[in-house]
Each structure stands twice: as structure tokens, then as C-alpha cells.
Amino acid sequence: MTDTPAIELKGISKAFGPVQANKDISIRVMPGTIHGIIGENGAGKSTLMSILYGFYKADAGEIFIGGRKTEIPDSQAAIRAGIGMVFQHFKLVQNFTVLENVILGAEEGGLLRPSLSKARGVLKKLADDYELRVDPNALIEDLSVGHQQRVEILKALYREADILILDEPTGVLTPAEADHLFRILRGLRDEGKTIVLITHKLREIMEITDTVSVMRRGEMVATVETARSNPSELAELMVGRKVLLRVDKAPAQPGRPILEIENLSHTDASGVQRLRDVSLTVRAGEIVGIAGVSGNGQSELLEVLGGMATATGSVRLNGHEIPLTGRKADGKTRRAQGIAHVPEDRQHEGLIMRFHAWENIAFGYHHDDRYGRGTLMDNVALRRDAEDKMKRYDVRPPDPWLEARNFSGGNQQKIVLAREIERDPEVLLVGQPTRGVDIGAIEFIHQEIVRLRDKGKAILLVSVELDEILGLADRIAVMFDGRIMGERLPSETDQRELGLLMAGVTEAPAGSGLDAVEESLRDKERREAARHD
Amino acid sequence: MDLATILQVLDSTVRLAIPLLLACLAGLFSERSGIIDIGLEGKMLIAAFFSAAVAFATGSVWLGMLAGIAASMVLSAIHGLASITFRGNQLISGVALNFLASGLTVMIAQVWFSEGGRTPSLMTGGRFSDIALPFAETLRPIPVLGPIYAELISGHSILVYVGFLMVPLTWWVLQRTRFGLRLRAVGEAPEAVDTAGVSVAGLRFAALAIAGLLCGLAGAYLATGLQAGFVREMTAGRGYIALAALIFAKWRPWYALGACLLFGFLQAIALRYQNIDLGAFTVPVQVMDALPYILTVVILAGFVGKAIPPRAGGQPYVKER
Numbered sequence: 001m002t003d004t005p006a007i008e009l010k011g012i013s014k015a016f017g018p019v020q021a022n023k024d025i026s027i028r029v030m031p032g033t034i035h036g037i038i039g040e041n042g043a044g045k046s047t048l049m050s051i052l053y054g055f056y057k058a059d060a061g062e063i064f065i066g067g068r069k070t071e072i073p074d075s076q077a078a079i080r081a082g083i084g085m086v087f088q089h090f091k092l093v094q095n096f097t098v099l100e101n102v103i104l105g106a107e108e109g110g111l112l113r114p115s116l117s118k119a120r121g122v123l124k125k126l127a128d129d130y131e132l133r134v135d136p137n138a139l140i141e142d143l144s145v146g147h148q149q150r151v152e153i154l155k156a157l158y159r160e161a162d163i164l165i166l167d168e169p170t171g172v173l174t175p176a177e178a179d180h181l182f183r184i185l186r187g188l189r190d191e192g193k194t195i196v197l198i199t200h201k202l203r204e205i206m207e208i209t210d211t212v213s214v215m216r217r218g219e220m221v222a223t224v225e226t227a228r229s230n231p232s233e234l235a236e237l238m239v240g241r242k243v244l245l246r247v248d249k250a251p252a253q254p255g256r257p258i259l260e261i262e263n264l265s266h267t268d269a270s271g272v273q274r275l276r277d278v279s280l281t282v283r284a285g286e287i288v289g290i291a292g293v294s295g296n297g298q299s300e301l302l303e304v305l306g307g308m309a310t311a312t313g314s315v316r317l318n319g320h321e322i323p324l325t326g327r328k329a330d331g332k333t334r335r336a337q338g339i340a341h342v343p344e345d346r347q348h349e350g351l352i353m354r355f356h357a358w359e360n361i362a363f364g365y366h367h368d369d370r371y372g373r374g375t376l377m378d379n380v381a382l383r384r385d386a387e388d389k390m391k392r393y394d395v396r397p398p399d400p401w402l403e404a405r406n407f408s409g410g411n412q413q414k415i416v417l418a419r420e421i422e423r424d425p426e427v428l429l430v431g432q433p434t435r436g437v438d439i440g441a442i443e444f445i446h447q448e449i450v451r452l453r454d455k456g457k458a459i460l461l462v463s464v465e466l467d468e469i470l471g472l473a474d475r476i477a478v479m480f481d482g483r484i485m486g487e488r489l490p491s492e493t494d495q496r497e498l499g500l501l502m503a504g505v506t507e508a509p510a511g512s513g514l515d516a517v518e519e520s521l522r523d524k525e526r527r528e529a530a531r532h533d
Numbered sequence: 534m535d536l537a538t539i540l541q542v543l544d545s546t547v548r549l550a551i552p553l554l555l556a557c558l559a560g561l562f563s564e565r566s567g568i569i570d571i572g573l574e575g576k577m578l579i580a581a582f583f584s585a586a587v588a589f590a591t592g593s594v595w596l597g598m599l600a601g602i603a604a605s606m607v608l609s610a611i612h613g614l615a616s617i618t619f620r621g622n623q624l625i626s627g628v629a630l631n632f633l634a635s636g637l638t639v640m641i642a643q644v645w646f647s648e649g650g651r652t653p654s655l656m657t658g659g660r661f662s663d664i665a666l667p668f669a670e671t672l673r674p675i676p677v678l679g680p681i682y683a684e685l686i687s688g689h690s691i692l693v694y695v696g697f698l699m700v701p702l703t704w705w706v707l708q709r710t711r712f713g714l715r716l717r718a719v720g721e722a723p724e725a726v727d728t729a730g731v732s733v734a735g736l737r738f739a740a741l742a743i744a745g746l747l748c749g750l751a752g753a754y755l756a757t758g759l760q761a762g763f764v765r766e767m768t769a770g771r772g773y774i775a776l777a778a779l780i781f782a783k784w785r786p787w788y789a790l791g792a793c794l795l796f797g798f799l800q801a802i803a804l805r806y807q808n809i810d811l812g813a814f815t816v817p818v819q820v821m822d823a824l825p826y827i828l829t830v831v832i833l834a835g836f837v838g839k840a841i842p843p844r845a846g847g848q849p850y851v852k853e854r
Contacts, residue, residue, distance in 0.1 A: 075729070087728070092722065094721065104731075
């Protein structure tokens with residue numbers, strides 16, 4: 001290790017109109033280290049990295065790569081400077097092979113054949129060196145998300161990148177895949193590569209980084225050695241105030257069963273069976289968390305219960321059967337029966353982005369008598385009501401005339417939560433409550449869900465964030481391939497056991513558990529692919 | 534039906550398929566790069582007019598062809614400017630170009646030639662003459678194969694042979710060259726091309742230039758090969774049929790050849806058999822003329838099977854984080 005930083009940024013500033021995304025940012029990243037950059041959504045992390053990769057031009061400031069002042073006007077220049085970037089949303093051509101994706105833009109000459117055979121050799125070497133094994137002839141669309149990410153890393157390494165930037169790399173991975181990624185990254189660091197990891201997950205920062213820089217509202221607030229810091233200090237730096245990282249809740253006092261699900265099955269429009277004999281009970285005063293890798297039937301479970309999809313089987317609410325098909329199996333009827341639904345995809349299913357906040361706060365309940373009788377709605381009452389709810393849920397800004405799309409992710413979620421929780425439902429279905437939501441707002445949203453629980457309501461929580469499930473749920477059910485693989489109590493399980501269940505493994509095999517998980521994930525994908533054909 | 538009749542129908546199939554094929558390959562380049570090209574019709578039409586007009590004025594069919602290509606490429610450039618540089622709606626830009634070509638050709642023709650929106654008939658020299666392949670006449674007496682060689686394979690204008698050669702050439706460019714790889718990539722995932730440090734706009738403009746060139750050839754063939762001069766709306770929807778053929782061909786060059794030959798065959802049948810007497814009733818000529826278009830509708834209505842268009846087709850590329 002030398003004293004010359006691999007990357008040094010001096011006084012970088014960037015504004016988008018009136019919004020100052022980066023304010024006078026300076027940072028030094030030493031070679032051969034894993035450097036974390038952490039901050040809330042909108043803190044300016046991605047903007048900063050986009051400047052480094054030539055996507056945006058900084059308004060002011062200088063970039064030094066390996067001690068040399070470097071201009072990076074476009075991605076080509078970044079690649080020449082030895083920078084590789086793995087974006088959060090992969091930049092891969094889905095119907096190309098791995099090889100074709102790797103050589104794209106880095107071909108040797110006018111004809112493809114020589115480049116392809118060279119890349120084949122390089123890929124083999126990289127696979128041996130860094131556990132970066134991917135079938136070079138596989139089509140991207142047939143690969144798991146984890147393998148697609150490896151292709152992105154391979155692309156960078158094929159271009160001989162010395163600096164690898166990863167933007168929220170674990171957001172789409174299972175715990176096992178994330179572990180594998182971290183092994184790869186450590187291997188790369190040990191070979192002398194410099195790695196910049198952008199994330200909002202404190203656990204990852206603590207687990208893998210050597211140094212961490214914290215960003216808040218476009219400014220770099222601190223750079224510390226990870227070993228000398230701790231999660232709560234970092235969280236405080238990120239948010240600018242003390243934050244409760246653990247969900248503060250009393251032990252659950254479960255009462256009588258409210259929602260009883262038996263043998264629920266659902267087949268989607270393309271003929272794929274998404275739910276297979278799901279049985280689950282949610283009692284008064286408890287939060288049941290559904291864990292699972294996304295796409296294993298959790299979304300469909302919420303849709304069926306929320307009245308957005310039909311199913312076979314039986315669902316009882318307070319002992320009364322509710323219809324799962326026909327005219328009464330719709331969202332309006334479910335809401336009238338006391339089942340409130342905070343959908344997973346709030347921007348498409350929870351809100352109408354171009355409608356005002358007050359309209360969004362009324363949706364689904366706008367037929368209520370107190371908002372006017374007959375054809376006409378009492379808009380004044382609606383707005384007064386909305387203003388009141390927005391204040392109580394600390395929606396910022398509390399302006400009912402603002403369109404939904406103009407609120408941040410956290411505030412959009414608060415609008416949906418306010419709408420659903422304030423009607424005092426018997427059952428709250430809540431999907432991905434904190435996806436894309438800042439730490440500060442996460443704390444608030446979790447508190448509201450716990451508050452509803454403590455009022456004796458039944459809550460069914462679906463989340464792909466294991467931390468969230470472990471922290472918030474009183475009982476955990478794991479879904480895989482449309483089935484409930486098992487139920488666990490948070491106090492009696494851990495990430496590892498849940499991770500295995502999420503991969504469809506009920507018995508942990510002796511030896512390399514992680515490989516078994518990967519194998520079973522690949523199996524699942526192969527089945528999926530076969531079904532789609 | 535004797536061999537001579539079959540050969541005549543097939544011969545006219547080839548002649549009628551060529552403009553479709555050239556336009557279809559033009560559309561293929563454009564759409565594989567992610568730019569939907571409804572303006573094939575207009576480009577062919579304007580190329581047909583300028584090739585006929587310049588061929589008439591200069592007496593050189595080659596100068597005519599170059600003028601046609603140039604005119605077609607100008608329209609391609611406008612399409613690129615509107616839909617790539619200014620990120621406009623590609624369908625609207627294409628439709629606008631079709632209207633532009635439709636009006637412009639007739640108006641200029643009227644101003645220049647005063648013959649009711651057409652060019653004067655082209656004499657020899659202003660038209661592509663048919664090429665007799667070697668030994669065509671020598672081999673003619675050989676049964677079956679002789680006439681096939683002499684009638685069907687030999688005796689077409691140079692552009693027919695160019696058109697057929699374009700098929701393997703297109704395949705080779707797409708599948709075997711760096712440019713082809715990038716072109717296919719930019720129609721599927723422009724963000725992947727952009728982050729790889731290659732210009733998305735550059736590739737798409739290049740694709741449109743090729744489309745302009747091929748449409749120019751198609752138009753020149755219509756006015757100076759197939760017919761002897763320009764008449765208003767002489768493309769008669771061929772640009773749209775080429776688009777249908779492109780979908781039918783699932784955006785692949787060899788399939789495009791098959792699809793265009795099929796459409797050409799239908800047109801040839803319609804030309805040859807004006808009224809078909811089925812005994813109980815007679816199929817009127819209008820039905821026969823409409824057949825290629827009816828088939829287009831049927832095909833577009835989903836008899837193609839699963840045709841997956843290039844994923845980024847129709848969407849202007851906007852850089853995002």
C-alpha cells in the first residue's frame with residue numbers, strides 16, 4: 001500500500017437546478033481498500049459516483065486518479081482511467097450471452113471472433129482467480145440476479161479496472177448471494193484492487209469495509225475507520241440526530257385469531273401457480289412477517305388477501321368466510337370488511353403519482369358517507385381530513401395540494417400508511433413498508449405499525465429485508481416457490497437459518513451450506529425458465 | 534398450369550419482392566437499433582421521385598439512384614434529429630415524414646414537369662436494364678432447369694441481385710461484426726452501450742443512415758427498375774407491408790427474405806389472376822388486389838407466433854443514474 005490515494009476528489013460540487021446534490025465534497029480512497037460510502041436516499045452518493053464515472057459533469061472540483069489529475073467527461077474516459085462501475089440496475093443486454101456482454105464496447109477489432117475467443121480465456125482466468133464463475137455461453141436472461149451481478153464485475157475486470165465502484169450491490173441479493181459477493185470483493189481487495197461500496201445498509205458497512213465516508217444532504221460529513229466506529233454512530237452521522245436502530249416494542253400479546261388462511265392457491269394469468277396450499281393464521285395483536293426472496297409468492301399472497309387477485313382455498317376474517325372469487329372479491333369490499341392494504345409497489349398500486357396528496361389520502365375510502373352522499377364528494381371535508389392526517393403522520397411538506405410524485409419515498413409511504421391505518425382496520429396487510437425509505441422515516445413507520453399492533457389489530461408484513469422482518473415481526477413465516485416453508489420465532493432463529501429456508505432448504509446440509517443454497521436457487525430458476533417456455 | 538406460367542408468376546414474385554425486401558432490411562437496421570421506422574414508405578417514395586426525376590434530367594440511371602439515396606437519407610436524418618437528438622415520438626416523426634414525402638413529391642413533380650404530379654416516362658438509359666447472366670440463352674433448351682435459369686434467375690436488373698445479396702450481408706454484419714454487436718445491443722439495452730463508453734446516438738444515426746440507403750435503393754428500383762418513371766403514391770403502402778414483413782420475420786434477415794417473397798408472391802398472384810372463377814362464383818379483382826393487405830392485417834393480428842421486438846424500440850434514450 002502506498003500513500004497515494006487511488007481516488008482523490010477535491011471540492012466536487014454539482015447542482016441540478018435549485019437542488020445542490022453535492023456540496024464541496026472532498027474524499028480520499030486508498031488503494032487496496034474497501035471504502036464504504038453511506039448515506040440516506042438523496043444524500044448525493046449516486047450523484048458523486050456518477051460524476052466519477054463520467055455520467056455527469058461536476059460544476060466545480062477536481063478528480064485525481066492514482067495521484068494524477070484526470071478529466072472524466074464520459075464513461076469512456078472513466079474506463080480508460082481504470083474505473084469500473086457496477087450499477088444498482090444492471091446494464092446488461094438480456095438476450096446476449098455473457099461473453100457478448102463482456103466484450104461489448106471493448107472489442108478488439110471490426111470482427112467479433114477474435115474478441116470472443118480472447119474474452120473466453122480471460123474469463124476463465126478471472127473465474128479461477130476470484131471465484132467469479134459464470135457460464136460464458138449462458139444468456140443473461142437465464143441467469144440469477146447474483147450471477148448477472150458477477151457478469152457486471154467481470155465486465156469491469158475485463159476492461160482492466162483497478163477501481164471498482166458498486167452501487168447498492170446487495171439490494172437484489174439473497175443473504176447467501178451477498179456473502180458470496182463479499183468473498184469476491186475481499187479477494188479483489190487482497191489482489192490490490194480498490195473497491196468503493198455505496199450502500200445504505202449499516203450492517204454491510206460494518207461487515208466488509210475498511211474505511212467509511214458518511215454523506216448527508218449532499219455533504220461529506222465524516223470519514224472514519226470502520227473498525228473504530230459503530231452502527232449507531234454512523235446512523236447518527238447519516239441522519240443528523242440520534243436514531244433508534246432496533247424496533248422498540250413490547251412483547252406481543254396475541255389474542256384470538258383474526259385472519260385464518262387455509263389451503264390458499266393462486267395461478268396467475270400466464271398459468272404459473274404462484275401460491276401452493278398456503279395456510280397461515282394471524283391473531284389479534286401480533287405482527288406476522290413473511291420472509292422470502294422476492295418473486296416466491298409473497299406479492300400474490302398480499303394481492304389475493306387485498307382483493308386484487310382471485311384464489312381457491314378459504315380465508316376467514318373473525319370467523320366469517322370471505323369470498324375469494326366473484327364480484328365481492330375486490331379491494332373495495334375487503335376494505336369495507338376491515339382489511340386495509342399497504343401495497344408493495346406504492347408508486348403504482350398505492351398512489352396515483354399525478355394526483356394531489358388529498359386525493360390520494362381518500363382513495364379507496366372516497367365512497368364513505370362522511371365525504372359526501374350520493375354522486376358529489378365533499379372536497380372540503382376531504383382536504384381538511386387529509387391535512388389533519390398529514391400532520392399526524394409528519395408528512396413533509398404537509399401540503400395537501402402537492403402531487404404525490406413530488407414527495408420523497410418516505411413521505412409517499414407515510415401518505416399511504418396514514419390512509420390505511422387511520423381507518424382503524426381489523427387487519428393490516430403491509431408490503432415492503434420501508435423500501436426506498438430513509439432511516440429516519442423507517443423508524444417512524446415501524447413505530448406506527450407497532451402502535452396498531454398494540455391496539456389489538458392483526459398485521460401481516462411482507463418484506464424482502466430480513467433485518468426488518470427480524471426486528472418487527474412477532475412470528476416469521478418463510479415463503480419459497482409459493483409455499484410456506486416453515487414458521488419461526490424471531491428470538492429462536494437467525495439470518496442463516498432463514499436464508500436457508502428462503503432458498504427452499506429445510507434441512508441444512510453438512511458442510512458448505514451456502515453452496516447448497518446457490519444450487520437450489522439455480523434449480524428454482526431453471527424451473528422458472530422451463531415454465532416460461 | 535404449365536411451367537412457363539409458374540415461371541412467370543415466380544419471376545414477377547422476385548421483381549415485386551425486391552422493393553419490399555430492401556425496405557424491410559432498412560426497417561431491420563433501424564428497429565434493431567431501437568428506432569421505430571414508420572417512415573419507410575415516405576423514404577421510398579421520395580427516393581422513387583428523385584431517382585426518376587434526376588434519371589430523366591441527366592439520362593443516367595446511376596445519377597438518379599444516387600439522388601434517390603440522398604433524398605431518402607435526408608429524410609432519415611430528419612427522423613434521427615427528431616427522435617434521437619430531440620427525443621421526440623418516433624411514430625409521429627415517421628408519420629410526418631410520410632405526409633411530407635407524399636405531398637412534396639407530387640408538388641415538385643408538378644412544378645418541374647407539369648404532368649399532373651408524375652415524371653415523364655423514362656427511356657432506355659434512364660432505367661435499369663435487365664442483366665442476362667452468362668449462358669442464359671445457351672442453357673435455355675435444357676428441360677426445366679434451363680428455363681428456370683434463363684427466366685427466373687437471369688434477366689433481372691442489378692438492384693434485384695443487390696437486394697438478394699443484402700440478406701446474407703445484413704446477417705453477417707449483425708452477427709459477426711463489432712458494429713452489428715453494438716447495433717443489436719443498442720436496440721435492446723442502450724444503457725449497457727452507454728456505460729460501455731459507446732455513443733448511443735452515434736449508433737442509432739448510423740443505423741438510420743443505412744436504413745436511408747436501403748430505402749433509397751428500394752425507391753430507385755420502383756421508379757427506374759420495376760416501372761419507367763414516378764407516379765404519385767407509387768409505393769402504394771409497400772413501406773407498411775415491409776414493416777409487417779419485418780414483424781413476421783421477427784427482425785431477422787433470412788426470415789425477412791422469406792416474408793418478403795411471400796408478400797411478393799401474393800402481389801404477383803393478384804396481378805396475374807385478376808378474376809378467379811371458382812364455378813359457383815367469381816372472386817372479383819378487388820379481392821385479389823386486397824389480398825396482400827388482408828394478409829398483412831391477419832399477420833399483424835397475431836398469426837406470427839411470439840415475436841419479441843427489440844426491447845428498447847420506440848424509446849428515446851435518456852441517461853439516468
